[in-house]
Amino acid sequence: MSMGQEVRYRVRGGRPLNGTVFIQGAKNAVLPMIGAALLAAKGRTVLRNVPIIEDVHRALELAEHIGAKVEFHETERTVVIDASQLDDPARAVLPADIAARFRGSVLFVPALMHRMGQARIEGVGGCNLGSRKLDFHYRGFARLGAEVTEDEERNHISVKAGNLKGGHLYLDTPSHTGTENLIMAAVLAPGTTVIEHAALEPEVLDVIEFLTRMGAKISGGGTGFITVEGVKELTAVEHTIMSDRIDAGVFAMMAAATGGEVSLVGAHLEHLGVARWKLEQMGVEFAQQGAVLHVRRDPGSPLRPINAVTSPYPGFATDLQSPLMALATLATGESYLHEAIYDGRFALADELNKMGAKIEVDGTRAIVHGTAETALRGTDVVAHDLRTGAALVLAGLVAEGETVVAPGYLVDRGHAQFASRLAALGADVHREVGA
Numbered sequence: 001m002s003m004g005q006e007v008r009y010r011v012r013g014g015r016p017l018n019g020t021v022f023i024q025g026a027k028n029a030v031l032p033m034i035g036a037a038l039l040a041a042k043g044r045t046v047l048r049n050v051p052i053i054e055d056v057h058r059a060l061e062l063a064e065h066i067g068a069k070v071e072f073h074e075t076e077r078t079v080v081i082d083a084s085q086l087d088d089p090a091r092a093v094l095p096a097d098i099a100a101r102f103r104g105s106v107l108f109v110p111a112l113m114h115r116m117g118q119a120r121i122e123g124v125g126g127c128n129l130g131s132r133k134l135d136f137h138y139r140g141f142a143r144l145g146a147e148v149t150e151d152e153e154r155n156h157i158s159v160k161a162g163n164l165k166g167g168h169l170y171l172d173t174p175s176h177t178g179t180e181n182l183i184m185a186a187v188l189a190p191g192t193t194v195i196e197h198a199a200l201e202p203e204v205l206d207v208i209e210f211l212t213r214m215g216a217k218i219s220g221g222g223t224g225f226i227t228v229e230g231v232k233e234l235t236a237v238e239h240t241i242m243s244d245r246i247d248a249g250v251f252a253m254m255a256a257a258t259g260g261e262v263s264l265v266g267a268h269l270e271h272l273g274v275a276r277w278k279l280e281q282m283g284v285e286f287a288q289q290g291a292v293l294h295v296r297r298d299p300g301s302p303l304r305p306i307n308a309v310t311s312p313y314p315g316f317a318t319d320l321q322s323p324l325m326a327l328a329t330l331a332t333g334e335s336y337l338h339e340a341i342y343d344g345r346f347a348l349a350d351e352l353n354k355m356g357a358k359i360e361v362d363g364t365r366a367i368v369h370g371t372a373e374t375a376l377r378g379t380d381v382v383a384h385d386l387r388t389g390a391a392l393v394l395a396g397l398v399a400e401g402e403t404v405v406a407p408g409y410l411v412d413r414g415h416a417q418f419a420s421r422l423a424a425l426g427a428d429v430h431r432e433v434g435a
């Protein structure tokens with residue numbers, strides 16, 4: 001897609017989702033893995049089950065920009081990365097026009113430090129979710145010996161690696177990308193690094209598995225207390241990316257919203273953490289059979305309201321809070337949602353209210369007054385961020401008439417072939433490109 005074209009999702013409501021859908025590879029695992037692949041000075045990395053999403057395109061553009069050779073075999077969902085030529089420090093720049101479009105760009109900094117001795121980041125973007133700092137990342141790099149300078153006015157950050165060496169690190173809160181970035185900074189730094197209060201997300205464990213296969217020495221993944229012994233070099237390897245638990249959660253909630261029955265290929269119930277129990281309390285039925293997760297909701301029994309507070313894994317994922325809010329508008333009764341990670345995620349409430357929902361927001365808390373399913377009406381709504389976009393498509397699936405969700409780019413940042421996968425389940429959803 002060219003940058004200037006407007007993408008919209010046009011949804012006509014009223015059809016239950018039924019059938020089988022392929023759950024994509026995890027966005028939040030593939031982005032750090034592209035960053036990790038750049039740590040290998042020899043050979044070619046092969047990543048499989050790569051989701052065809054805009055953030056992956058941006059990450060690969062960024063990898064090429066700094067000097068890697070990249071092939072994306074989309075039909076095979078396979079990326080091949082040759083990072084043997086990352087030796088020109090003049091290219092150690094993450095330019096604003098790419099980096100500002102996805103926050104995952106910060107995951108390139110360790111590779112730039114190790115391979116080129118320096119990094120300049122000219123503006124890191126990501127979903128518009130209110131204040132999102134990167135201080136844990138930069139403070140950690142500094143504790144490993146890097147020199148970090150910030151030009152706040154221009155939104156530039158410069159990092160000089162110097163002689164990185166192991167150190168004792170901690171995170172104020174268990175930051176997902178912060179943990180991945182500090183691990184990647186430590187794997188090639190001589191000596192021992194300890195990271196306290198590390199994130200426990202399944203994607204972080206998948207990244208640790210990938211780095212370990214590359215030759216890194218990492219222990220304590222999943223315990224919140226990670227130890228890294230620096231090694232001299234890492235080797236290019238092959239890895240299959242885990243499935244995307246947020247993509248799975250969204251399809252599960254869409255099946256629930258429409259009173260349908262869907263098989264999610266590749267999805268794993270244990271990756272959903274607390275979200276699984278919350279959805280079960282609402283009346284969603286799950287059954288895991290091997291690598292397929294079956295989801296259904298009896299159309300004869302209405303959804304029950306729910307209370308949820310977002311927190312790091314295994315708590316209720318903030319990325320699933322938006323679709324949960326949309327789902328809660330269909331429950332009979334009052335739901336309470338507390339967004340404890342981001343202060344900008346409730347822009348969705350106004351959009352759902354445009355569709356006839358009754359949601360009251362007070363700071364980081366929201367009360368959703370659930371109404372009968374037919375109460376939502378289709379209209380033009382704004383996707384303020386990726387998950388708001390997905391949540392509005394969910395609302396559109398049960399709304400009367402037509403819902404148009406834009407900008408679709410934000411949905412395309414994180415969900416692959418969204419419209420065609422929904423259409424294959426019987427939904428009336430079209431992705432339109434044009435003015």
Ligand SMILES: CC(=O)N[C@H]1[C@@H](OP(=O)(O)OP(=O)(O)OC[C@H]2O[C@@H](n3ccc(=O)[nH]c3=O)[C@H](O)[C@@H]2O)O[C@H](CO)[C@@H](O)[C@@H]1O
Binds near residue numbers: 031135137173
């Ligand atoms: C590419 C990727 O994996 N993105 C995910 C990752 O984002 P990301 O890794 O950016 O999220 P974090 O876990 O770092 O953020 C959690 C909270 O900590 C704050 N914070 C974070 C870092 C820091 O240096 N200083 C600081 O104050 C943030 O502003 C936020 O309020 O985890 C989020 C929380 O599960 C998900 O919503 C994102 O989908």
Ligand SMILES: C=C(OP(=O)(O)O)C(=O)O
Binds near residue numbers: 103104127386414
């Ligand atoms: C917040 C998200 O992503 P990112 O961290 O890439 O902005 C998300 O996936 O909902």
